[in-house]
Amino acid sequence: MxxxxxxxxxxxxxxxxxxxxxxxxxxxxxxxxxxxxxxxxxxFQRSAEQAQLPDVIARFPERRLSEIDARVSALPNLATRSYRFERLNQELAADGHFTRKGAVTTVFEGRRGYKVVDGRDVRDGSTGDVVIERGLAREWDLHVGDELSVQRRGLLRVSGIAVSPDNVAYPLASAARVYIAEAEHRRSPPPNVALLWLADPDKADVTLAQARAVTFGLGKLQFITRTGVEILLxxxxxxxxxxxxxxxxxxxxxxxxxxxxxxxxxxxxxxxxxxxxxxxxxxxxxxxxxxxxxxxxxxxxxxxxxxxxxxxxxxxxxxxxxxxxxxxxxxxxxxxxxxxxxxxxxxxxxxxxxxxxxxxxxxxxxxxxxxxxLARTPQRAARxxxxxxxxxxxxxxxxxxxxxxxxxxxxxxxxxxxxxxxxxxxxxxxREDPGTVGKRYQLAVQLAPERIPEARRLDGVADVGERYSIDAADSFRLGEPIRLVAYPGDHTRFENPPLAEGRRIRGPDEVEVGVGMADALGLRPGSTLAAQVPDGGEIRFRVAGVVRALENDGRIAWIRPDKLLETRPDLSPQVVVRLDSNADPAQVTRALVGLGAQLQPVGAAQTDNxxxxxxxxxxxxxxxxxxxxxxxxxxxxxxxxxxxxxxxxxxxxxxxxxxxxxxxxxxxxxxxxxxxxxxxxxxxxxxxxxxxxxxxxxxxxxxxxxxxxxxxxxxxxxxxxxxxxxxxxxxxxxxxxxxxxxxxxxx
Structure with missing residues (x-):
């Protein structure tokens, strides 16, 4: 045949x-x-497994290693842990390239949380070496054996190039990450980052709840899980x-x-x-x-x-x-x-x-x-x-x-x-239009509250409002990150995502949640949202409606600011400006700067790199x-x-x-x-x-x-x-x- x-x-x-x-x-x-x-x-999953990305990353004010480890080691469901000392906004230079956005991370003994894809890792107890992220190596054309100038450390030899999937690569991310050994310091620095690997990642909520209890008194404490890393990416x-x-x-x-x-x-x-x-x-x-x-x-x-x-x-x-x-x-x-x-x-x-x-x-x-x-000729063939x-x-x-x-x-x-x-x-x-994520305003600034009435009177300005935003976590599932956005009054003047279910909020006890949040947390109109605010305790709202929101993978909620400010009175708002349809954005921007405003980017849904x-x-x-x-x-x-x-x-x-x-x-x-x-x-x-x-x-x-x-x-x-x-x-x-x-x- x-x-x-x-x-x-x-x-x-x-x-x-x-x-x-x-x-x-x-x-x-x-x-x-x-x-x-x-x-x-x-x-992401492939990279997270190969790089041994931790299940939880905790950031906190600098503390002695012994004090931190005593609290962390007592956590339930903990398989292993390691620590880092992270210093941001450091100067890096090599072969004519320069940045002040370096993130210099000192790694302690234990798992690293990144994968070396070329060369070797820094050795505990040795000096003179640095591991750089692959994005920095590609952007600056650096290779193993080249020299990199690091602020406070001088010239270091690149011993390895690494991939760490807890953030996108430089320059898509503004910070260029490099890693050095603990021995580079004369005295061991106090850690400010803890990497936690759990015995059962599905029970991360139990570990996080206990972590918040045993770390009380450490000051500003932030946790991010693998799910949170995916949302940040x-x-x-x-x-x-x-x-x-x-x-x-x-x-x-x-x-x-x-x-x-x-x-x-x-x-x-x-x-x-x-x-x-x-x-x-x-x-x-x-x-x-x-x-x-x-x-x-x-x-x-x-x-x-x-x-x-x-x-x-x-x-x-x-x-x-x-x-x-x-x-x-x-x-x-x-x-x-x-x-x-x-x-x-x-x-x-x-x-x-x-x-x-x-x-x-x-x-x-x-x-x-x-x-x-071949088609048979019909009795009434088309002419x-x-x-x-x-x-x-x-x-x-x-x-x-x-x-x-x-x-x-x-x-x-x-x-x-x-x-x-x-x-x-x-x-x-x-990339360019904030309207794709439901935002109706075109400009965002930092402006003194007493100057807001003057901003409203500027030519070309349709409306001005105060926008509060904070990243929190669900109280019942601490591994699920959420974002709270608050406006005094009607938020649809500035952000108007389409309503999928229910109705708009009418008071300070209600919330509109994104479909992504509703799916992740099992919320619907009439449910209760309990949010754990960093350094502020818990606030609760009744779900009034579910909206289709693109920002933050839909894990976002709109509220009135009353309860949020009771919990976090130190929170300062961003001033948002909605323009008339025929207004000149450049002219309005110059007028706002004349009032003392500092411009801030209006986030769209993707990078402009x-x-x-x-x-x-x-x-x-x-x-x-x-x-x-x-x-x-x-x-x-x-x-x-x-x-x-x-x-x-x-x-x-x-x-x-x-x-x-x-x-x-x-x-x-x-x-x-x-x-x-x-x-x-x-x-x-x-x-x-x-x-x-x-x-x-x-x-x-x-x-x-x-x-x-x-x-x-x-x-x-x-x-x-x-x-x-x-x-x-x-x-x-x-x-x-x-x-x-x-x-x-x-x-």
């Missing part, structure tokens, strides 16, 4: 190559999607990564659809040949098995090559993106998902090729031989205009099943491309290139098959004097018959399926505007028409090179 399958594939070499290219093109999308999606989706790039992972999943499903449609169309083209086999006595089972073997022989090499090429296309940008997030790449672990993807591609091709062949083979041979997949373009449309739509398969393939491609354009637009808005954004663009370009190649292939395939099956008609046109432009017009009509409905269907797919799906996958706790704009839709139509023109030119050249007599023999 294998010998027969190989002979059949060789006999129709042109179609075999065309089908293999289709599998390769779709596999290219699969390879890029799996590489990006798997690398990013598993990056999301403030830098989490939503972007979620969007890329969700996009990769959608592209993966799209590639599967393309494969199924392409394989099904290939079988439809061969129905006449299947009828001949049935007439010669071959049973349906034998024909289906033969088709399955042919599909395997064709799909395996094409899938392996396509997935490998796809992985290579985005390997570099994906690695840079992971490095910017201070995470570790999957390495050889990626081979498993890629191998499963190759197997899935082969399975889809085999199923899509075997099932229609088996169904067709069960029909009587005469019925199969009566015209293959098409006359002309060369209309002739091309008839050529393309005569084989109805193949035409639908081509339209479906290109529609999915167009939908993915439209989604990419909408995603790029959203990323830009997430140029290097990070460039890496994101490279990743999207890699996936976009793969999808574009699939679009071009599908159009060329549709035109090539149309020209092949209409060789006689095309040859007859040429024999009667048709030149290259005339034949091109016919083929252009065939291309338009596929491209235009595919573009319409693709835009509909993005608006109705792909966009909402990515929004839910990336951030189920918020509303993400992923609908394409009119300009983006026009760009997709123009792009498909351009690809149609290119495919028409390529196929027309091939048709014109064929001898006329060869085509006339088929008439």
């Amino acid at each position: 294998i010998r027969d399958a190989l002979a059949a594939l060789r006999a129709r070499r042109g179609r075999t190559v065309l089908a293999a290219l289709g599998v390769l093109a779709a596999s290219l999308v699969v390879g890029t999607s799996v590489t990006v999606g798997y690398s990013l989706a598993t990056g 999301s403030q830098a790039a989490g939503i972007v990564i979620s969007l890329l992972v969700a996009f990769s999943l959608v592209a993966l499903v799209a590639a599967g659809t393309m494969l199924a449609a392409s394989a099904h169309a290939d079988v439809q083209r061969r129905l006449t040949g299947l009828g001949v086999q049935r007439a010669l006595g071959f049973g349906p089972g034998r024909i289906a098995a033969q088709q399955a073997v042919e599909a395997v022989l064709l799909a395996v090499p094409a899938a392996v090559v396509g997935i490998a090429l796809g992985a290579l296309v985005v390997a570099g940008p994906s690695a840079q993106l992971i490095a910017a997030l201070n995470e570790l790449g999957p390495g050889v672990a990626l081979l498993g998902p890629l191998a499963l993807s190759a197997a899935a591609v082969v399975a889809i091709v085999v199923a899509a090729a075997t099932w229609p062949a088996w169904r067709a083979a069960r029909r009587p041979p005469v019925e199969i031989l009566r015209g293959g997949d 098409l205009p006359h002309g060369l373009l209309a002739l091309g449309v008839r050529f393309a739509t005569a084989a109805r099943a193949r035409w639908l398969a081509a339209v479906a393939t290109i529609a999915v491609c167009a939908g993915v491309v439209t989604l990419m354009l909408a995603l790029a637009s959203l990323l830009e808005r997430l 140029a290097a990070f954004l460039a890496v994101l663009a490279a990743v999207l370009r890699g996936v976009g290139l793969a999808v574009g190649l699939v679009c071009l292939y599908a159009l060329i395939q549709a035109l090539t098959v149309t020209a092949r099956e209409r060789r006689g008609a095309v040859a007859l046109l040429r024999a009667t004097g048709a030149d290259a432009p005339t034949i091109s017009l016919v083929l252009a009509g065939a291309a338009i018959a596929v491209a235009v409905p595919a573009a319409i269907a693709g835009v509909a797919l993005e608006l109705l399926v792909f966009g909402p799906a990515v929004s839910r996958l990336a951030a189920s706790f918020a509303s993400l505007p992923l609908g394409a704009s009119n300009g983006q839709i026009a760009l997709v139509f123009a792009g498909l028409l351009a690809l149609s023109a290119l495919a028409t030119v390529l196929v027309a050249r091939r048709v014109m090179r064929e001898p006329i007599i060869a085509g006339l023999r088929e008439e």
Whole structure:
């Protein structure tokens, strides 16, 4: 059977190559999607395990090691611990580079909480060495053996380069982290950071509750768990990564659809040949098995090559993106998902090729031989205009099943491309527009309270308010970090996230919580939220409503400031300014500075770091290139098959004097018959399926505007028409090179 399958594939070499290219093109999308999606989706957990990231990180004022260790060692559920002395805003310099944002961390004996990826760690008891984070090494082009000037320590030799996934890498994070040994100090410094590894991480709440009790009197104490670290990382790039992972999943499903449609169309083209086999006595089972073997022989090499090429296309940008997030790449672990993807591609091709062949083979041979997949002429056929373009449309739509398969393939491609354009637009808005996280104000400043009335009277200012914000924890689940935001009066004047359930707050005892917080803590309207405020005790609120908020992964709540200020009277507000629609922000900013205001950044939903954004663009370009190649292939395939099956008609046109432009017009009509409905269907797919799906996958706790704009839709139509023109030119050249007599023999 294998010998027969190989002979059949060789006999129709042109179609075999065309089908293999289709599998390769779709596999290219699969390879890029799996590489990006798997690398990013598993990056934090993989890095946390390899770096032995602690389950809890505690920060406190400097204390003697013996005093701190006596309290920490008494905690329940504690497996082991280690300590650090962290000094911020230190000067670092090397090879012409300089920063005053260095975070110099002295590590004590015990686990480090980071992974050395190049060189070696600092040695306890030795001096002169420093371990630097990978982001600093990449940005400053430092290597093991280079020298780094550290404030108070002088020149130190770089002994190792490390990854610590408790924060994003420099310069995405403003602080550049370096690690030195305790021996660098003349006297052992008092620790101000404790790293705790728990015997049972699921019982972190018990440990944290006891920790707050035994550490009473230490002053300002802050805890952060692994969950909290993930949320902090999301403030830098989490939503972007979620969007890329969700996009990769959608592209993966799209590639599967393309494969199924392409394989099904290939079988439809061969129905006449299947009828001949049935007439010669071959049973349906034998024909289906033969088709399955042919599909395997064709799909395996094409899938392996396509997935490998796809992985290579985005390997570099994906690695840079992971490095910017201070995470570790999957390495050889990626081979498993890629191998499963190759197997899935082969399975889809085999199923899509075997099932229609088996169904067709069960029909009587005469019925199969009566015209293959050509559409039967309906009693009331649609009246098409006359002309060369209309002739091309008839050529393309005569084989109805193949035409639908081509339209479906290109529609999915167009939908993915439209989604990419909408995603790029959203990323830009997430970077620049605070409105994407529900903020209606444009400026934030530090301003003396007595000057606020003057600020309200400035030209271009619509409203001015005081905004209090503090990171807290749920009292019942101390490992769950939350953010409280308070405004005197109606907060919707400045922040107006859409209401998902319940109503707005009306008094100081009520709270609106984000969907992310509601899901994590099991809250709903009428529930009680108990928040543990740092250095302030506990405050409780009744949940009035649940809102869709993007900030802080949706783990955010809006309250009135009364209870918060009773607990933390030292909390000072940020002054936020909402501008008139026609106001000049620069002019208003100058006026505020004239009142003594100090400008503060208004947080959007992602970083504006140029290097990070460039890496994101490279990743999207890699996936976009793969999808574009699939679009071009599908159009060329549709035109090539149309020209092949209409060789006689095309040859007859040429024999009667048709030149290259005339034949091109016919083929252009065939291309338009596929491209235009595919573009319409693709835009509909993005608006109705792909966009909402990515929004839910990336951030189920918020509303993400992923609908394409009119300009983006026009760009997709123009792009498909351009690809149609290119495919028409390529196929027309091939048709014109064929001898006329060869085509006339088929008439």
